[in-house]
Amino acid sequence: KAGVTQTPRYLIKTRGQQVTLSCSPISGHRSVSWYQQTPGQGLQFLFEYFSETQRNKGNFPGRFSGRQFSNSRSEMNVSTLELGDSALYLCASSSGAGNIQYFGAGTRLSVL
Amino acid sequence: ILNVEQSPQSLHVQEGDSTNFTCSFPSSNFYALHWYRWETAKSPEALFVMTLNGDEKKKGRISATLNTKEGYSYLYIKGSQPEDSATYLCAFAHGSSNTGKLIFGQGTTLQVKP
Numbered sequence: 118k119a120g121v122t123q124t125p126r127y128l129i130k131t132r133g134q135q136v137t138l139s140c141s142p143i144s145g146h147r148s149v150s151w152y153q154q155t156p157g158q159g160l161q162f163l164f165e166y167f168s169e170t171q172r173n174k175g176n177f178p179g180r181f182s183g184r185q186f187s188n189s190r191s192e193m194n195v196s197t198l199e200l201g202d203s204a205l206y207l208c209a210s211s212s213g214a215g216n217i218q219y220f221g222a223g224t225r226l227s228v229l
Numbered sequence: 230i231l232n233v234e235q236s237p238q239s240l241h242v243q244e245g246d247s248t249n250f251t252c253s254f255p256s257s258n259f260y261a262l263h264w265y266r267w268e269t270a271k272s273p274e275a276l277f278v279m280t281l282n283g284d285e286k287k288k289g290r291i292s293a294t295l296n297t298k299e300g301y302s303y304l305y306i307k308g309s310q311p312e313d314s315a316t317y318l319c320a321f322a323h324g325s326s327n328t329g330k331l332i333f334g335q336g337t338t339l340q341v342k343p
Contacts, residue, residue, distance in 0.1 A: 159333045160318070209329075218331065
């Protein structure tokens with residue numbers, strides 16, 4: 118069974134630009150969650166999608182948005198990038214609420 | 230604001246030592262407590278998901294206990310090996326949300342010296 122795939126693995130952008138990150142979950146998993154990790158911070162929850170609906174959202178500004186497609190693939194978009202958005206972005210898929218989450222390798226975003 | 234605390238922040242032990250870490254979480258509206266191991270340059274990997282008070286889980290030399298009434302979980306590693314070097318994360322799933330949202334602690338980074 119293929120694992121969680123995130124693309125791209127690395128990204129360099131400049132302030133003010135926007136970026137889209139992609140996550141393909143494990144086949145059959147309908148829940149996809151997104152997390153941000155910055156130096157000195159633990160994994161911070163961004164949002165979770167289940168069957169194309171956002172079920173929960175973390176404490177991030179509206180510049181961070183996401184969506185999920187009918188095949189459960191998910192995208193995360195960050196508009197008007199700021200230097201502080203430089204981070205590792207991880208997505209995780211699971212078969213249901215409270216179940217084990219399987220993480221992708223992450224996308225490392227650098228904002229210059 | 231829901232907060233998950235882990236201690237210690239880091240730990241250096243010798244090969245063969247046994248060690249344990251603590252995860253503290255809110256004791257109300259508990260749904261599940263997860264433990265993950267995160268090795269450098271890899272993805273976080275699930276160790277355990279515990280849902281019942283008094284739960285004990287074991288995977289090889291690693292075991293975990295859960296006390297939902299007082300809001301803590303312990304992770305034990307018996308006879309640490311260099312390959313156990315990693316950051317160990319606990320994550321709390323809140324009962325009222327009952328979604329995929331996990332609140333992670335900052336992690337305990339373990340270094341095992343040969």
